[in-house]
Amino acid sequence: MRIAIASDHAGFDLKEILKAHLQKQGYTVRDFGTDSDAPVDYPDYICPAAESVSEGKNDLGIVLGGSGNGEAMAANKVRGIRCALCWNEKSAELARQHNNANMISLGARMVVEDEAMKIVDAWLQAEFEYGRHVQRIQKIE
Secondary structure, eight states: OEEEEEEOTTTHHHHHHHHHHHHHTTOEEEEOOOOSSSOOOTHHHHHHHHHHHHTTSSSEEEEEESSSHHHHHHHHTSTTOOEEEOSSHHHHHHHHHTTOOSEEEEETTTSOHHHHHHHHHHHHHOOOOOTHHHHHHHHHO
């Protein structure tokens, strides 16, 4: 599975940790930046990552920032993206099960490293439940 990952400066350190965590599990990870904790504008990194998921160049995507809010908003501007802001394992699991989220956003200032890895793992392991959720997603699209 191919996973796009991107962050702003506030999410940089956690992005690097999650990237290594994912690669250790055998995922192919494409890093869209940023490459340091120097201040940047998050849309410059988040939008290309989201576009790569929308275009099928990556299967899923993870974006990070201080709170994760702006990153989720930017990703969701890309057609075909359903990016969920996740703050714990249950929110990530439900994002996949009920919303078929193809991207998640995490706030590096909101979750600790161990919790972030659990959130990502819960999202990746969950499966879309289809059924009543399909018509709701179609209404979003």
